[in-house]
Amino acid sequence: MIRLLPGVIVFLLWAYCLVDAIVSDQSRVRHLPKWVWIVLVLLFPLVGSVAWLVAGRPGTPARLTRERGAAPGFPEYERPGRMAASDPAKDEEFLRQVRERAEEQRRRYEAERRRKAELEGDGEGTPEA
Known part of the structure; x- marks a missing residue:
């Protein structure tokens, strides 16, 4: 045995x-x-x-x-090298669009802030920066 x-x-x-x-x-x-x-x-x-x-x-x-x-349930997050750029031209285009969108949002925010300041009665010109 x-x-x-x-x-x-x-x-x-x-x-x-x-x-x-x-x-x-x-x-x-x-x-x-x-x-x-x-x-x-x-x-x-x-x-x-x-x-x-x-x-x-x-x-x-x-x-x-x-x-x-x-992240559970998302195997793409577990793959090595997943953050590598596949096409630099497309990445530049995407970043350009993101910058444009951010700039547009900033302009809208500033306009809204100026409008609120005028409604509240500041009336002294532009609000503080």
Whole structure:
């Protein structure tokens, strides 16, 4: 019975690592593609399993990442490199539109503030800046 214990332990480790490699998110697997890790674990049960645990397994589960502040339910926020500009010309156009909209809002606010000041009876010209 004792002689079977190492084999049972290796089998359980192998089964755990195989299932873990299969269900892990492709984008979170480290160092090698997911399919390579699965093949390594399948072909080399002990060495592949230990290598998966040490070098391939994702560091923190996605569930823990979300609990630490990432927006749940929005995987686009969890992708690396998501803030990279894809077309600088479109970015410049967008920023120009944002500036124009902000300037228009500032003008409307100033006009509204002047109108309110005149209605309140300042009457001494323009309100304080």
